[in-house]
Amino acid sequence: MLINILVTGVGGGVGQGIIKSLKLINDLDINIISADMSSLASGLYGGDFCHLVPAASSSNYFDKIAEICSQHNIDYYFPGTDVELLACTKSASEIKEKLGVNIIVSPLNVIEIADDKLKTVQFLAQHGFYYPNTWLPNEVNLESMTYPMIVKPRIGCRSIGVHVVHTSFEAQSAIDSLNDPILQEYIDGDEYTCTVAVSKGIVSDVLCLKRDLRAGDTFRAFPQKNIVIEEYVRSIALALKINGSCNFQLRLANGIPKLFEINSRFSGTTPFCSYLGFNPVEFCLKHELDMPYHSEINYNKIIVRHWCEVVLDHSEIEMLNKNKQGKISSAVVSTML
Template identity: 25%
Template sequence: MTRVYMNRWFSVAYHYINMIRENPDGEKFEFFGTHPDINHMSLVASDHPGTEPAVVGRDYVDFCVDYCRENRIDLFIPRLHMEEISRYAHLFDEIGTKVMVCRDIALLDSMVEKDKFYETVEGKGLVAIPDYRVANTAGEFKRAYEELTAAGHRVCFKPTKSEGGMGFRIIDDERDPLRELYGYVTLSTSFQQAYDTLSSVERFDNLMVMELLSGVEYSIDCVATAEGDLITAIPRRKSTGRTYLLEAVPELLEMAERIAISLRIPYAFNIQVRYSNGIPKLLEINPRMSGGLYITCLSGVNMPYLAVQALQGKAIEPPAPRFGIQAGYVEQPLIMKQPDFEIDLLAQKTR
């Protein structure tokens, strides 16, 4: 029985745990999970859910090391504080726990800071980069906006260090605030609103002010060996609403291969691009399983299990994904705990 620990994951960990557990080889796994909220949905599929302390840095790493030692964890699949865990990966080696993390600390740090990562890949012929500027004062923000609009771009901005869509805004000077009060929550803001807010402080955390890419967006889910050799890459196109299309786009598959050869990112990672005038431009690369990976797995490829096999050092035959699949998702209720009297009734029926 292989023991797997996942720390403070997204809710989709529920799917990934079940995919690994229901692997085609019949390999047995026991899952451990922690989160500050014991009722978090990421813990529902875990055999051993638990809470974790509100600590950061080395203190958090020490918590994870102690947890792995006490529970005799074989495989650790982290999400939170991956940079710190990577810095102290040797502590897990010492207790016999394999960690699904990129050990190239400089590369991992750059992937977290989007502007640094753009600098890392720019000029290497791997992928096109959007036109962007970095600002941490209102004056720099204004200058960046003016330069980008003068170049003919619509403009958006987001923190250089953020996850998902946190902090992302589109500058739209034609928006109607009154109409928006009666509509859906919007990601748009006017330049003046943003500028006035940013002017309220002398300096703020770095913002990436960039061209708004208006074409089709793709997430390319990838799995590689511990050495970074690409095993599989599956492009997932974002369509309308909650629908996606799994497409074998040659230029995106070639891009994934180039990135893998150059950067050597191990295990599971995700490349996000968006088209502009027929050119796919990089949004970001996440060195972990993506939030939408469970949809990509409808291709017939159990990518979480492939990543686990790679972490175990097993030889993996490249899979043959099914493409042309259109998919979506809906909410599904899950019982997290049953009343005691219902549990008693179930027990009586099994006697």
């Protein structure tokens, strides 16, 4: 049986990682349709057929998505960017009813909690989970705070606007530079990015990666078997009632995990997990299909990230810009350093 899958936002690492993970599934016949705003998005050329789409904020975005789903008889739709998530979850029932397409996305309340770091902390506190001490600027006297401390925006991504401050002066300067900031305790220790997935009420294994960051992205990852972190992450995922894959970022404070960020989607480390033996895309897809899935995580591996080049002919770009869609040519060559 041929399964048609739409992956959007393939100009970024999340969409590209979903495609990589789909290609690692060797016992399903999968047709990958990729979509992005730009004809220069390298991930467009990793599938079997590609489309150009408007921005997710455009009023006609889901009209175009529906058109693509109808044209290709799409079975599953994996959104690959944060900006799509709200629109996807609001349209999921309609898309399913009209076109029979399953959008792999969490419910609205999960996305809202994940998007807002203050709401994340409030959720953790309300459900009895460990969390980093967190304050709004008007709740504290900066002169009496313990430093270093974190100042960051309530809503943000890729560590943009995150400040580690060491004095009240630095803290005030960071607060003044941000819209709607929060303050959090600084946790000195290793940082972990953890992946878990839930499909039809079934919870996957949790894969914890101790990571090194560069420009807000994981570029080196070390899988760790840690029962404390795994149970913590699994319990939060169940309490949140996520659907699909979710990414949890945390640090250990004296052996206690404290979550500071949730990404309610597949993460940039999705292919890391897949290469290590836990493919969250495969987990979700197979449980949707009522098929068994078993992960075999290899903890003796280390993942290091590098650039990958995609070489295109001008004719490929011109054709895509003209027609807004196209079948991927075998002439597209990927080279790796």
